Amino acid sequence: MADLNTWQQFWYYLSHNGAYVLSQFSRHFLISVYGVLLAAVIGIPIGLLIARRRKLSGAVIGVANVIQTIPSLAMLSIIMLGLGLGVNTVIVTVFLYSLLPIVKNTYTGMINVDTTLVDAARGMGMTSWQRLTMVELPLALAVIMAGIRNALVVAIGITAIGAFVGAGGLGDIIVRGTNATNGGAIILAGALPTALMAIVADLVLGAVQRRLEPRGKKR
Amino acid sequence: MKQRAWTLLVIVLLPLLALTGCGLPGLAGTGGGSIRIAAQSSTESSIMANMVAALIEHELGIKTELVANLGSTTVVHQALLRGDADIAATRYTGTDLTGTLGLPVEKDPTKAGRIVKQAFKQRYQQTWFPTYGFADTYAFMVTKPFAKAHNVTTISDLKQVAATMNAGVDSSWMSRKGDGYADFVAAYGFDFKRVYPMQIGLVYDAVEAGKMQTVLGYSTDGRIRSYDLTVLKDDQQFFPPYDASMVVNDSLLAKYPKLAAVLHRLDGQIDLATMQQLNYRVDDRLLEPAVVARQFLQDHNYFKGGTDNG
Numbered sequence: 001m002a003d004l005n006t007w008q009q010f011w012y013y014l015s016h017n018g019a020y021v022l023s024q025f026s027r028h029f030l031i032s033v034y035g036v037l038l039a040a041v042i043g044i045p046i047g048l049l050i051a052r053r054r055k056l057s058g059a060v061i062g063v064a065n066v067i068q069t070i071p072s073l074a075m076l077s078i079i080m081l082g083l084g085l086g087v088n089t090v091i092v093t094v095f096l097y098s099l100l101p102i103v104k105n106t107y108t109g110m111i112n113v114d115t116t117l118v119d120a121a122r123g124m125g126m127t128s129w130q131r132l133t134m135v136e137l138p139l140a141l142a143v144i145m146a147g148i149r150n151a152l153v154v155a156i157g158i159t160a161i162g163a164f165v166g167a168g169g170l171g172d173i174i175v176r177g178t179n180a181t182n183g184g185a186i187i188l189a190g191a192l193p194t195a196l197m198a199i200v201a202d203l204v205l206g207a208v209q210r211r212l213e214p215r216g217k218k219r
Numbered sequence: 220m221k222q223r224a225w226t227l228l229v230i231v232l233l234p235l236l237a238l239t240g241c242g243l244p245g246l247a248g249t250g251g252g253s254i255r256i257a258a259q260s261s262t263e264s265s266i267m268a269n270m271v272a273a274l275i276e277h278e279l280g281i282k283t284e285l286v287a288n289l290g291s292t293t294v295v296h297q298a299l300l301r302g303d304a305d306i307a308a309t310r311y312t313g314t315d316l317t318g319t320l321g322l323p324v325e326k327d328p329t330k331a332g333r334i335v336k337q338a339f340k341q342r343y344q345q346t347w348f349p350t351y352g353f354a355d356t357y358a359f360m361v362t363k364p365f366a367k368a369h370n371v372t373t374i375s376d377l378k379q380v381a382a383t384m385n386a387g388v389d390s391s392w393m394s395r396k397g398d399g400y401a402d403f404v405a406a407y408g409f410d411f412k413r414v415y416p417m418q419i420g421l422v423y424d425a426v427e428a429g430k431m432q433t434v435l436g437y438s439t440d441g442r443i444r445s446y447d448l449t450v451l452k453d454d455q456q457f458f459p460p461y462d463a464s465m466v467v468n469d470s471l472l473a474k475y476p477k478l479a480a481v482l483h484r485l486d487g488q489i490d491l492a493t494m495q496q497l498n499y500r501v502d503d504r505l506l507e508p509a510v511v512a513r514q515f516l517q518d519h520n521y522f523k524g525g526t527d528n529g
Contacts (some may be wrong), residue, residue, distance in 0.1 A: 009505060017507040032245045084303035086255065087246060146311045156495050166257070166286035166298075173507075179260055180502060 009185035028169035047106020090162035098151035105147025109140030186189025268308035269512035328460035441499030
C-alpha cells in the first residue's frame, strides 16, 4: 500500500469496500432524514400555532434558539445519558437541531403571507381550515421548504458525529480512518461521500423549493 | 377539500406511527427485534463484531446492529449492563479480571478464564464464552534477522544481549503496577541499555526501522506480519493472559435458544496467526473489518449452515 499515493489508495479502498461504503451511506442518509422528518412533523404545527398566537412566538423560538447553541457533541452525550448508545440517540439529536430552522421558517412564512389575501379569503366565506390549506400554506410552503432544506444539510453533518455513540453511518469510516496508521484514504472515503450527500441534498431540496414558489411571486 | 385535509393528516401521522411502532424502515436498531453487538474502536474488535454479526444474520436470520467505536472495556461493559447492547465482541480475561471485577492478577490463562466466567455469571448474569483462540497481550518482539543473529526465541534469551539493546515500549506500560516495567526487571532479572517510552502505534515501525532492537507491542497487531517480526515467548509467564472471548447477556441467550450453538462455532477457531493476518488485511490492505470478517466466514465454510467443520 505504501507505494500508492493517497488518491490511489482512496480508489483502491472504494473498489474493495464499495458495498460497505454504500450501506453506511444509506444508513447515514436515513438517520438524517428520519430526524428531520420527525422535526417537520412536530415543528411545522408548532410554527403554525405560534403564527396564530404571536405572543407565544418569542418563548418558543427562544427555546429553539437555546437548543441550537448547545455544541453537537455535548448534546449527543447528554441525550446518550437518557437513551443510551445507538442510533436512537442520534435521531433525537438531529431532531432537536432541526426544530429551530423548521419552526422559525414556518413562522416566518406564515406571518409574511399578505394579510389582504387572507382577508379576501375570509370575505369569500372560507373556513379557518380552508384559509390555512388553500391560501396560507401554499404561499408559505417555499419558505417552510427552505427551513427543511437547511435542517437536512445540518443533520447530515451531525449524523457524522453519531459514530461516537456507536450509531454507524459514514462517520464510522472517518473515525476508523483517524485510528488507522495511514488512514488518509479511509478518512477521505468517509468524508467525501458525507460532503457529497450534503451538497446533493441541498441541490435537490433547492429545486423542490423553487417549484413550490407561488406562481405570482416568481422572480 | 375534506380529502385534502385527510391526506395531510395521514402524511403527518404516518412517520409518527412508524416511530412508535416497530422501528424505522430500513434502519436497524431503532426498534426491537435486532441483536446489538458492542465493539471497541480497535481493528480486532471491529473484525470480531462484524464476524459475530454476519454469522447471526446468516445462520439465524435475525437482524443485527453494531454499536461500534466504543472507547474502552468499561464503556462496553456499561453498554451490556444497561441493555444498549447484548453481545460484547471482544473481552479480555486480564482486563476484566483486574479492571471490571477488581480481582487480583491471575497468570494462569485457564484459571483466569474460569474465574471471569464464574464471576460474570454470578454478578452480571452474562455468559463468558470460551476464547476465540487468540490472546491480545503485551509481547516483546524483534526483527527476524536479529532473532537469527543472536539466537533468541524467548524473553529470557535476551538476557545476554540486553545490555546493548534499546527497547521501545508503550508509555503507559512504564508505570503500570503488577505487569509494568519495574516488575518486569524484577521478574526477568535484566534491564535494557535504555528504554524509550513511546506511543504504542509507533513501536512496530521503530523496531522495523532499526531504531530499537526490541519493542513491546500487542501480540495480535497486523504489522507483526507485514514487517515479519519475531514475537518472543514469555517463558516466565510474566504478562497476565489476555485471552479474547465474547460475552453475551444471559437474557439474550434465553430469548434465542438457537443462538448459543451458533456463537460456539467460533470457539477456538481463530489463533494468533489468523488474527494477525485479519488485522493485517484491515490495517495494511485497506479492507473494511466488515469485508474481512465476511470473507473469513466464507473461506472457512461457516455459511453452509449446520455442519461443524468450520
